[in-house]
Amino acid sequence: MTSERLVEMLSARLTPVRVRRLSHDALLLAAIGAVELLLLLLLVGARPDLATAITRPFFWWKLAAMGVPTAIALTATLRSFDPTRSPRPGLRGAAIAVAVALALGWLLDATHRSGTTIAGRMQWHEGMRCMAWMAMLALPMIAALGALMRRSAPTDPAGTARAAGTAGAAWGAFVFAFACPHDDPLYVAIWYLAGCSLVAVAARWLLAPVARW
Secondary structure, eight states, X not given: OOHHHHHHHHHHTOOOOOOOOHHXXXXXXXXXXXXXXXXXXXXIOOOTTHHHHTTSHHHHHHHHHHHXXXXXXXXXXXXXXXXXOOSHHHHHHHHHHHHHHHXXXXXXXXXXXXXXXXXXXXXXXXXXXXXXXXXXXXXXXXXXXXXXXXXXXXXXXXXXXXXXXXXXXXXXXXXXXXXXXXXXXXXXXXXXXXXXXXHHHHHHXXXXXXXXX
């Protein structure tokens, strides 16, 4: 049998593959995120002082500090599913966004000094609880990104896994921000950053094998 004949026989059984669309994946993730946020508000409830919190800059700073890195990391992850795109620029953008958020938080904190001690502002028990909630809320988004990665063809598995872990971790923190009553920049900088970092690192190692093809 000639090689040409063999190729013809093998290709005869092939079926067309639907072209992946970034917009479809983005809509799926948006739907998952909306359902998760709705379930949190219905089952757990929003923070009791939400009506007052939305009038203060600290609350909006916290939302932006979680939301902007989430959007950047999610975009980088989805784009990296294309074998011609790299997640590295998006990862750098997310890191810059976090650095800017921390700087703005420090400035905001400097203009609203309180008499509470650092130990009092840390609230260790509440901080550990927040980290556990953020990790749990990150799981649906990380699982969804892992499923999409399995069907894609990233050429930088480690980078894509890192971007997905970062996106999932930041999203979990963003969702929990609506239920967490703590807006202190020091509290957020320590516990939210620690929780996101742990989740992102764990997800990077768990998702990297999934991204290989």
